[in-house]
Amino acid sequence: MRDFYGVTLENPLMLGTAQYPSPAVLEAVFRASGAAVATVSLRRESGQGQGFWQIIKGLGVPVLPNTAGCHSAREAITTAHMAREVFETNWIKLEVIGHADTLQPDPFGLLEATEILAADGFEVFPYTTEDQVLAARLLDAGAKVLMPWGAPIGSGLGLNNRYGLRTLRAAFPDVPMVIDAGLGLPSHAADALEMGFDAVLLNTAVAQAGDPVGMARAFALAVQAGTLARDADPMAPRDMAQPSTPVIGKAWL
Amino acid sequence: MADVTVIGAGVAGLCAAYAASKAGLDVRLIDRKGSPGAHGCSWWAGGMLAPFCEGAVAEPVIVSHGQQAAAFWAKVTEVTHRGSLVVALQRDREELARFARRTTRHVGVDDLAALEPDLAHHKSALFFEDEAHLDPRLALSDLVAALAETGVQIEQAEVAPDDIQGPVIDARGMAAALPGLRGVRGEMVVLRAPEIRLSRPVRLLHPRHPLYIVPRAGGAFMLGATQLESTDRRGVTARAVLELLSAAYALDPRFAEAEILETGADLRPAYPDNIPRVTLCGRVLRLNGLFRHGYLMAPALAGQAVEYLTKGIKGDLVHED
Numbered sequence: 116m117r118d119f120y121g122v123t124l125e126n127p128l129m130l131g132t133a134q135y136p137s138p139a140v141l142e143a144v145f146r147a148s149g150a151a152v153a154t155v156s157l158r159r160e161s162g163q164g165q166g167f168w169q170i171i172k173g174l175g176v177p178v179l180p181n182t183a184g185c186h187s188a189r190e191a192i193t194t195a196h197m198a199r200e201v202f203e204t205n206w207i208k209l210e211v212i213g214h215a216d217t218l219q220p221d222p223f224g225l226l227e228a229t230e231i232l233a234a235d236g237f238e239v240f241p242y243t244t245e246d247q248v249l250a251a252r253l254l255d256a257g258a259k260v261l262m263p264w265g266a267p268i269g270s271g272l273g274l275n276n277r278y279g280l281r282t283l284r285a286a287f288p289d290v291p292m293v294i295d296a297g298l299g300l301p302s303h304a305a306d307a308l309e310m311g312f313d314a315v316l317l318n319t320a321v322a323q324a325g326d327p328v329g330m331a332r333a334f335a336l337a338v339q340a341g342t343l344a345r346d347a348d349p350m351a352p353r354d355m356a357q358p359s360t361p362v363i364g365k366a367w368l
Numbered sequence: 369m370a371d372v373t374v375i376g377a378g379v380a381g382l383c384a385a386y387a388a389s390k391a392g393l394d395v396r397l398i399d400r401k402g403s404p405g406a407h408g409c410s411w412w413a414g415g416m417l418a419p420f421c422e423g424a425v426a427e428p429v430i431v432s433h434g435q436q437a438a439a440f441w442a443k444v445t446e447v448t449h450r451g452s453l454v455v456a457l458q459r460d461r462e463e464l465a466r467f468a469r470r471t472t473r474h475v476g477v478d479d480l481a482a483l484e485p486d487l488a489h490h491k492s493a494l495f496f497e498d499e500a501h502l503d504p505r506l507a508l509s510d511l512v513a514a515l516a517e518t519g520v521q522i523e524q525a526e527v528a529p530d531d532i533q534g535p536v537i538d539a540r541g542m543a544a545a546l547p548g549l550r551g552v553r554g555e556m557v558v559l560r561a562p563e564i565r566l567s568r569p570v571r572l573l574h575p576r577h578p579l580y581i582v583p584r585a586g587g588a589f590m591l592g593a594t595q596l597e598s599t600d601r602r603g604v605t606a607r608a609v610l611e612l613l614s615a616a617y618a619l620d621p622r623f624a625e626a627e628i629l630e631t632g633a634d635l636r637p638a639y640p641d642n643i644p645r646v647t648l649c650g651r652v653l654r655l656n657g658l659f660r661h662g663y664l665m666a667p668a669l670a671g672q673a674v675e676y677l678t679k680g681i682k683g684d685l686v687h688e689d
Contacts, residue, residue: 136425138550139641166550167597170640269575325470 117291117313119260120206120238122177124151124314128304128338129179129293130331131155131318138170140327145174148331152176154208154316156183157198168201179240181208186221188228195232207232208240208262208295208316218268222249226256233257242295245279247286254290261287262295262316265307269319271299274306284311301330301337308341309349370396372677374537375529377403377522379410379504379662380644380655381539382511383670386444388537389518391674397515400543402524404508409541409634412556413662414582414592415504416569417441418452420496422661424470427643429684430661431472433668438500440667445510447502450568453477453484454494457618463573464492473498486565486620501569503584504663529652537673539655541637546647546656551599551635554592554660555608559616561626562587572619579615588629591616595660604631636660646673649689653677 117123129152135141145153155171157180171178180198185191188211195207211228213221220243229239239258243249250261263283266272274280275297284292294307295316304315315338324330370393374385377399385397401407419434441447454474456464468474474494481488483495512522529536538544542551566589572579582590591612609631616623639645639657644665647654653673658665672683 136427137638137640137642142640165599170550325466 117289119240119291119293119314125149126151126335126338127308127314127342128335129154129314129316130321131316132171133318134322135327138167141170141322142174143328144321144331145176147328148321148335150176150331150335151314152179152316154179154181154318155202156181157194157201172202177206178202178204179206179208180204181242182210184212185210186212186224188224188231191224191228192231195228195237199237205236205238206240207237208242210242220244220264222246225249226252229253229258230256240293245276245283247279247283250283250287250290254287260291260293262293264296265294265303265315266297268296270297271320272297273299273303274310277310280307280312281310301333304334305337305341305344308338309344311345314338369534370394372396372535372537373398373532374539375399375527375532376539376541376543377401377512378408378539378541379413379508379666380541380658380669381537382508382515383440383666384537384539384655384673385515385520386511386518387667387670387674388677389515389520391678393674393677395515395518395520396523397520398523398525398527400524400526403512403522404505406632409554409636410504410508410662412554412593412632412634413504414556414569414580414590415502415507415663416452416580416582417447417500417502417664418496418569419664420471420473420499421452421454421571422664423472424467426661427641429643430665433685434661434664435498436671437664437667441502441507441663444514445502445507447500448568449500451495451497452499452501452569452571453480453487454496454571454573455487455490455492455619456573458491460574461492463575464494467573468494471496484566484568484570487570490619499569501582502663507663534651535677536652537655538652541656541658542635544637544654544656546654548639549637549656550597550640552638552659553594553596553598553600553633554636555594555596555604555612555633556590556592556631557604557609557612557628558584558630558632559589559591559623559626560587560629561589561623563622563625564589564620570619572615574615574618577611577615579612579619581616581619589616589623589626593660599635601635602633604633608633636662644669644685646676646683646686647689648676648686 128150130150182191182194211224266275293314298317373396417438423431566583569582638659644657675681
């Protein structure tokens with residue numbers, strides 16, 4: 116298991132804390148899934164929500180504050196500073212949104228903010244695309260973890276560009292990477308782990324499920340399955356059939 | 369000495385005072401601001417009595433107890449029994465199917481021309497026939513009047529339960545500052561759009577900006593409501609207005625010509641499970657945590673508080689401290 120700025124996670128599952136039916140359900144979800152990190156948005160959903168922040172702190176897992184909803188590097192930097200004060204952590208999941216409909220990251224703003232925040236002692240988890248060139252620049256700028264998207268936030272599409280993600284993984288084999296956003300089903304999470312990613316981060320798929328606790332448990336099992344599968348050296352797909360029992364020499368009548 | 373003193377004249381306190389008075393108790397009712405008004409979150413509510421719709425997200429206890437609300441309110445104020453409608457834009461059709469799966473007592477409607485002609489351009493909807501709505505401010509003043517008829521007047525004074533002798537119902541909402549109670553910010557807008565006619569509340573499902581619209585008298589409509597984990601007490605934000613009005617515009621473009629009568633923001637008191645409670649602390653009963661279900665749940669909560677006071681029965685909303 117790779118470490119995230121010095122922290123090794125027991126469970127490669129990170130969960131967002133928005134959109135649950137109630138804080139009680141949120142707590143039950145963390146208990147049932149053993150999720151190892153809680154992300155929390157500071158910008159709007161929790162603005163001055165001391166009561167809610169206490170609940171997040173009480174989950175007993177490291178908190179990864181995010182800059183969700185920020186549309187410029189400057190906004191994201193301000194939010195990151197607020198987050199550091201509120202949650203007393205240098206971790207920041209950096210989101211700089213470039214497009215209101217797709218919520219796609221703005222690569223230029225992201226790079227700028229990563230550079231400034233990393234220089235200021237933040238441990239940056241940039242929410243990025245699968246773009247390899249951008250990944251290299253983010254690492255140069257001081258990020259030691261990457262969070263490539265699976266698909267647009269809240270879309271539930273899974274791993275939208277498998278080729279791009281596979282290439283990104285292969286290009287930076289030693290960089291801890293979390294697939295963040297776009298996962299809709301546990302099979303998507305297993306897929307990400309099988310592909311060699313180190314963790315997944317999701318929110319909507321669990322929070323908006325009819326039974327959030329049941330879905331959280333399903334995701335926990337999926338990331339466990341994906342990790343076991345990856346460590347067990349999976350077979351490569353092949354085009355030709357290969358019988359598992361040899362045919363030649365078999366008795367026939 | 370009164371049989372029970374109710375502190376707080378919001379929807380919870382008024383319902384409790386009314387239920388206690390109806391049960392034959394001698395009731396004293398005290399509020400730091402006197403009669404209900406803009407200082408209390410009950411003032412800003414939508415007034416939907418929609419237990420089945422709420423069941424899409426709320427716990428089953430809200431659905432079951434919420435069903436008695438309309439009958440309670442009909443005894444003191446005007447309740448409109450015309451059900452409620454749920455619609456989604458074409459591209460969010462899946463949201464409607466999901467809402468249908470998670471709720472009960474609805475029928476699918478393919479043609480809204482008969483039911484709600486102004487929404488006929490929406491091709492499918494869910495109709496919750498057994499739901500109702502009221503005007504919250506009218507309901508509060510009618511309840512105050514009904515209490516006056518039984519001899520209960522609101523005394524204006526700032527008191528805490530410790531200042532009072534004998535049994536107390538503490539229904540101060542956020543002001544009670546109880547452990548575990550948090551504020552959940554809500555923001556609303558009231559429009560006047562005389563061109564548009566709706567006879568029942570309409571919910572617009574949307575993955576980012578869900579909206580409900582409750583028709584009020586005189587061509588007015590209440591648009592609600594945001595739900596933020598925030599104790600920010602500022603007035604309504606530009607973002608909230610943008611979101612609420614955009615959603616209303618998507619429902620019916622004629623809302624763009626409406627006159628904005630009012631905006632409001634306040635905090636809903638809520639416990640971690642978002643279920644209201646009567647908490648027993650010796651001679652003090654704390655009625656709180658009505659979250660977004662003030663008018664829906666206050667009758668049941670008040671009923672259980674009074675049942676405990678008069679008969680010692682502990683209903684499912686009653687908790688030990």
